[in-house]
Amino acid sequence: MKSFFISEILLLSQKEKKAKKVLFDRRRTIILGKNNTGKSSLIKSIYWAFGAEPVLHPNFKEANVTVLLKFEVSGKKYEIFRDGKTYTLFDSENQNLIKTFNSVTRELAPYFSNVFNFKPLFQSRNNDFVIPPPSFLFLPFYIDQDNSWNKSWSSFNQLQYLKDPRPSLILYHSGTRPNEYYQTKKELEVFLRRIDELEKERKITNNILSQMQKDFAQVDFNIDINIFKNEVKELLVQCELLKKSEEKLKYTLRDLYSIKATIESQIEIVKLSLVESNSDLEFISKELSSYVDCPTCGAHYENSFAERFDIANDSERCKDLLIELLRDLKEVNDKIDKENSILLKTLEESKIIENILEQRKGELKFKDVIDNYGKNELRSVFSKRIDVLNKDLVENSIKKKELSDQLKGLEDKDRKKEIVEYYQLTLKKFLRYLDVHSIKEESYSSLTNIIENTETGSSRPRALIAYYFAFFYLMAKYSTTTFCPIVIDSPNQQDQDIEHIDKIMNFISDNQPENSQMILGVAELYNMEFNGKIIELNEKYSLLQKDEYDFVNLEMRPYFEKTWLKFM
Known part of the structure; x- marks a missing residue:
């Protein structure tokens, strides 16, 4: 401990x-x-x-x-x-x-x-x-x-x-x-979820295969395109709503990036001022005489403690201002990250809808292929998938048993x-x-x-x-x-x-x-x-x-x- x-x-x-x-x-x-x-x-x-x-x-x-x-x-x-x-x-x-x-x-x-x-x-x-x-x-x-x-x-x-x-x-x-118990439990949870997914897929695949065989035995395989038209229309409406939300988020982000650019410019100005203050202080500190000539314009200035203190004080004020600006920049960046996260989620949702639309079209083609290849080819495809699922279930169940025993031991x-x-x-x-x-x-x-x-x-x-x-x-x-x-x-x-x-x-x-x-x-x-x-x-x-x-x-x-x- x-x-x-x-x-x-x-x-x-x-x-x-x-x-x-x-x-x-x-x-x-x-x-x-x-x-x-x-x-x-x-x-x-x-x-x-x-x-x-x-x-x-x-x-x-x-x-x-x-x-x-x-x-x-x-x-x-x-x-x-x-x-x-x-x-x-x-x-x-x-x-x-x-x-x-x-x-x-x-x-x-x-x-x-x-x-x-x-x-x-x-x-x-x-x-x-x-x-x-x-x-x-x-x-x-x-x-x-x-x-x-x-x-x-x-x-x-x-x-x-x-x-x-x-x-x-x-x-x-x-x-x-102990700590080891929770790591083992996390690993076990992965296999439990995988087994659950495999069993669900196997059940669905079996049901589809059984239903297809019944349908093929009774009637020809035909598709009514009107069934899909209504679903496609509904998905297009949802996609349009998401696109409007996306445009609104982009306008918000544009304003935030404008504020960010302003703050970054101010930070650069303060940084330059801080560098100049430090340089001035270093230059005037090296001079031991009571007066010093400006290296730029040649003007004659008093080299007193008060002058040095003012320059040092300016440097500290610059640092304080710079810290405040960096805090403001962090706040704006946090807002930008938040809006970008919402925008990304919106884009992902929009992409999902687009994929669904493609999938609807794909199903029509797939059913055409099923009609062409016939029910024997279909039975073979689904049977092979069920065999793969059975094999995966056995392997994951063995690992689940090992981790369950290990968890009990902990x-x-x-x-x-x-x-x-x-x-x-x-x-x-x-x-x-x-x-x-x-x-x-x-x-x-x-x-x-x-x-x-x-x-x-x-x-x-x-x-x-x-x-x-x-x-x-x-x-x-x-x-x-x-x-x-x-x-x-x-x-x-x-x-x-x-x-x-x-x-x-x-x-x-x-x-x-x-x-x-x-x-x-x-x-x-x-x-x-x-x-x-x-x-x-x-x-x-x-x-x-x-x-x-x-x-x-x-x-x-x-x-x-x-x-x-x-x-x-």
């Missing part, structure tokens, strides 16, 4: 001229702050950097915060930089850019599946088998203050991306179904029994420690049972924290993916009395799994000695601070430039 540690996070709002930098302890960090001081926003920023989507505060969204997160996976150090919907991954050793991503599901998730060894294949709502986004990796490790104290496995938005994700995630993260009954028994014993012990006695053992006889439905009031949060920690221990022992930092936000829920608050805090402190990292968000310390680094937040309604803006902005500037100016 891989290990994952977070070392540092930087938050920057160029809009509000505020920032925040936090260093995390490798073992345990306490985020201490009263309500509305931003501790939850700080915690959620960790996941937001990876494209996971927790419930963010509207003020955080309004501030247009850019995040830089530094982390380590099994000794390999990385940095991820998120600016809007653009994600850039860096090698932390030398800040080399590894890759830029513009889509979480299509780009970031497949890449991180290798980094984190997170390779389940779950069925999406489109019935495709996909590697889920990073939120599905972090889900069992994050206990948020908004949803997790009432309902387990619910810390992020957009979990509806998959069909009924909870059971599948539990079986994966518990180690009941979901070993003895291993599953061992995992369930370990989970039950661990959860039972934790429930007793946290003074939860009303949950019957049959309520957690299965890994996928929902235990919170059996508890109400102040007992429910304690039952849930026992459940979460039982699962932490289960993942540490059996899971095949990466063990992520444990993040717990606001564990004092439902007005716990002093005795139970002490139990909860002592439980969290004493039962953190070995070799794991924990980030704990609390409103107060409750006289507990947590033996970890404390990050205290004091200012209400402002996680980001004005006095941190300049140095955080300076530290993050190379990441902006490498993300947006890499094509200069």
Whole structure:
């Protein structure tokens, strides 16, 4: 199992001229702050950097915060930089850019599946088998203050991306179904679909052959062209509608390409200005005298610090403008890609209709050929096709059997029994420690049972924290993916009395799994000695601070430039 540690996070709002930098302890960090001081926003920023989507505060969204997160996976150090919907991954050793991503599901998730060894294949709502986004990796490790104290496995938005994700995630993260299980299942699905297609084709071919033989035995084979005229007319109408849609899309694309050309021209102008500013600064810096002659016109100019500063300031403004223009260009390109995708689909649909029209004509010719060659030739053609289908079905069925046996071996009954028994014993012990006695053992006889439905009031949060920690221990022992930092936000829920608050805090402190990292968000310390680094937040309604803006902005500037100016 891989290990994952977070070392540092930087938050920057160029809009509000505020920032925040936090260093995390490798073992345990306490985020201490009263309500509305931003501790939850700080915690959620960790996941937001990876494209996971927790419930963010509207003020955080309004501030247009850019995040830089530094982390380590099994000794390999990385940095991820998120600016809007653009994600850039860096090698932390030398800040080399590894890759830029513009889509979480299509780009970031497949890449991180290798980094984190997170390779389940779950069925999406489109019935495709996909590697889920990073939120599905972090889900069992994050206990948020908004949803997790009432309902387990619910810390992020957009979990509806998959069909009924909870059971599948539990079986994966518990180690009941390892990574290899899903790869085998994907291969098996290919053969199942192929067998289904072959059987359908064989059935249709058999039916056609039987019906043809009956028809030939009774009457001559004649075609009524009027039957096809109505169908052809209907298809032509559909084709005309698609062509009108295609013309409308082309006009939209023409306007977008015009805007793109304008922005690209502006970028070139700013680039030239930036090059000239840098050249001027380099030239004037080489001169040691108080005055300097212009190399172009020979004019006499003062060579003061103020003059150099103005040129340097112009260079920085050019870079900022260039970044803004590149963002605008990306937005226009995204719109162009979207319209082109719609146009391509329209063209494909139009092509399908044209092919159907040709096929109708082709059927007439084919039937003429059938009439010429006779029923014996027809029987031979269909019989040969059935023989081929039978052979393909046998070969695919053999491979299906091999993969089915392999899949059963990966979901070993003895291993599953061992995992369930370990989970039950661990959860039972934790429930007793946290003074939860009303949950019957049959309520957690299965890994996928929902235990919170059996508890109400102040007992429910304690039952849930026992459940979460039982699962932490289960993942540490059996899971095949990466063990992520444990993040717990606001564990004092439902007005716990002093005795139970002490139990909860002592439980969290004493039962953190070995070799794991924990980030704990609390409103107060409750006289507990947590033996970890404390990050205290004091200012209400402002996680980001004005006095941190300049140095955080300076530290993050190379990441902006490498993300947006890499094509200069």
